[in-house]
Amino acid sequence: MTTIAAEAKPAHSPLPRQIPYIIGNEACERFSFYGMRNILVQFLASSVLLAYLPEADRQGAAKDVFHTFVIGVYFFPLLGGWLADRFFGKYNTVLWFSLIYCAGHACLAMFEDNRNGFYTGLFLIALGSGGIKPLVVSFCGDQFDQSNKHRAKVVFDAFYWTINFGSFFASLLMPLFLRELGPAIAFGIPGALMFVATLIFWAGRRRYVRVPPATSDPHSFLHVARTALTARAPGQGRPGLAMAALGGALAVGALFLIPKLGFVICACLALGLIIAFGGIGTSMQLERAHGAHPPEAVDGVRSVLRILIIFALTTPFWSLFDQKASTWVLQGNQMAIPHDQWWWPSFLVKDAAQMQALNPALVMLLIPFNNLVLYPALRKMGFEPTALRKMGAGIAFSGIAWIFAGLIQLAIDGGDPVSLAWQALPYALLTFGEILVSATALEFAYSQATASMKGVIMAFWYLASTFGSLWVLLTNAGVRNEAVISHIAGTGLSENAFLMFFFAGFAFLAALAFALYARRYPMQDNYRAA
Structure with a gap:
């Protein structure tokens, strides 16, 4: 184990030798997470776990379970970050939560027909995945010092690419494994990958730089x-x-x-x-x-409170985005897979849930397109794509995506066969919105928060996804009310179509509120001095 006080390295020092262990861990962990996440609703909707419900209610219950799980995944980073910062350090916390993560995967594979066992597995995965979520990236950053910090950007780019690479193959392959090999193997494969991820992380234990837990800060946010x-x-x-x-x-x-x-x-x-x-x-x-705390601590809290409003206005986006793995998968199951068309890759894409692979594939394509083509073109036209403008536009694009999803649902409800290929359009629009919101928000928050408050901001950012799924659960609970059901019936729309247009409207209202607040937001620059 390397200490913080290690000697300075040469000016042209190579990439730290421990980095491949962290990247390898991330690649396997992301495949394991997205592998189980992207087949969860599809499995639940047809499993014996929900057989006690009327068939018409099972899809809604499957969505509820999924979004409850997502809430846990993005809530537990608060716990993981607190334990690492105050007691155990990042390495120990990541390792122990990874073991919990592995136990959760084992429960899914072993208890495919046992409700208590399966739900225990989901809880353990939410705890494990959420617990390590805020730590791995920052642990990776701990491995760099002033002599090789210029190489950190390459590694963080590799991190983001690895996440989408793992998500792409997990989204493409796991629905096939579920269909062809059954749930025990389909959930067992992500579990095996998580075990490999943990083993890789443990193998680098003697090489890591470990920052000790911080002492209590009398000028913290709280x-x-x-x-x-x-x-x-x-x-x-x-x-x-x-x-x-x-x-x-x-x-x-x-x-x-x-x-x-x-x-x-x-x-x-x-x-x-x-x-x-x-x-x-x-x-x-x-x-x-003021007086009890230094001015920079008070200003840091003020910056966090301003950013919290920005984050709150992005929660409707997350309520739309996370439903691509629930509502859109269930919609895809109602559509016709165009195996008779020459351009459709029938040898590979055989299940509606595989359409989720479009999201990470498009992320890897659209990020360089935006940076190299779109943003420079907008600047030449005299329009500066600032962080707040990009985020507001991203929320609006998610609403447009759901308008098209609603139009697809209307065609399905009309009784005519609808090609699954049409889902590519809402997936593309939603992914474009994701890049504008998610890829921009962290950089924006980092620049706005003072140095002492950057960790607090990361915790609140993850909570934005938690509250996004909360809106979904509240909406699903609301449509179970007889008065609401009667109102939906009076519109002439099916429940699915009505909710898709409802969520689109929710996003448009959020985008409008975001734009109004962004106009008077006082931009800061809290990057550290060179």
């Missing part, structure tokens, strides 16, 4: 926020504290809805209320933290 909320000002009350208390009371009230809405929905609602009202209350009294 410490500054607490000071702001509790500090008194002469002749003034504490309206911010009252606002935060109201959020806490509403959060407790949300928990009383558990018998009706379920624990996951209510817990996420409670968390959202605490964050929203606590953030508003903190911003109302933030100036009171």
Whole structure:
């Protein structure tokens, strides 16, 4: 194990020898995750696990399970990051959570016909995957120092490419394995890949640079926020504290809805209320933290609160994006695969779920197209594609994608055979939106957050996906109401078509709100000095 105080390396030092272990781990882990994720809804909708439900309700239940799982995946980074930063360090936390991850995959393979066993596996995978999610990339960054930091960009590009490479082959192959070999093997293969990922990561243990856990920071985000909320000002009350208390009371009230809405929905609602009202209350009294904390810490909290509004406005995008692995797969199962067409790769694409492979394939194509062709062309026309403009446009493009998905659903509902190839259009539009939102947001947040708050921002960014899936669960719960069902029937649309147009409208409203807020957002530049 290398220590932080290692001697400086030569100016032209090679790539750190431990990096291939981390890249190899990432490649196998991403294949394992997307491999099981992209067949989950397809398996559940036709499995004995949901056989207790009427057949008409099984697809909706499968979507609920999927989005509950996604909520866990993007919630547990808070736990993993906290444990690594405060107690165990990144290496130990990644290794232990990886073992939990492997146990979860084993449960899926062994308990394909046992509801409790299978759902336990999903919980363990959400815990393991979420626990390591915020750590692997930052652990990779820890391996570089001032002498070779110029090589870090190449490695991070390899990281992003590896994620999409693994996702592409997992999306393409795993539906075939599920169809041809059955669920035990289809879920077992990702489990084997996760075990290999863990083994690769462990094999590099003697080469890694390990940054020790940090001590408690008296000027952290939470410490500054607490000071702001509790500090008194002469002749003034504490309206911010009252606002935060109201959020806490509403959060407790949300928990009383558990018998009706379920624990996951209510817990996420409670968390959202605490964050929203606590953030508003903190911003109302933030100036009171001056004196107890240095100005840069107070300014850091202010930057985080501004970025939280940006993140909140992206949550509708994530509610649309993550449904490509649930709603769109179920729609594809209703469509005709054009095996009779000469241009269709019948030797390979035999299942509707394989259309998900378009997403990572298009990501790898569109990123260089945007950077080399689209953005320079826009600049020549006098339009600067700023981060906020790109993100707002990305949310709107997701809405357009769902308009086309809704039109496809109308054709399906009309009774005529609809070619699965038509799904390529909404996939392309949604992927374009993903690049504009996801690939831009982290760079934007990094530039806006002060150095001490960059870790907090990463945790909140993952929560954006959690709340995106929360909107899906709330919508699915809402359409089970008799009054809502009656209203949908009155529109002349099927439930599926109505929800697709509803989510498109949700995205357009979010894009409009995003544009309005972006116009008055005070841009910062918090990159460190050269």
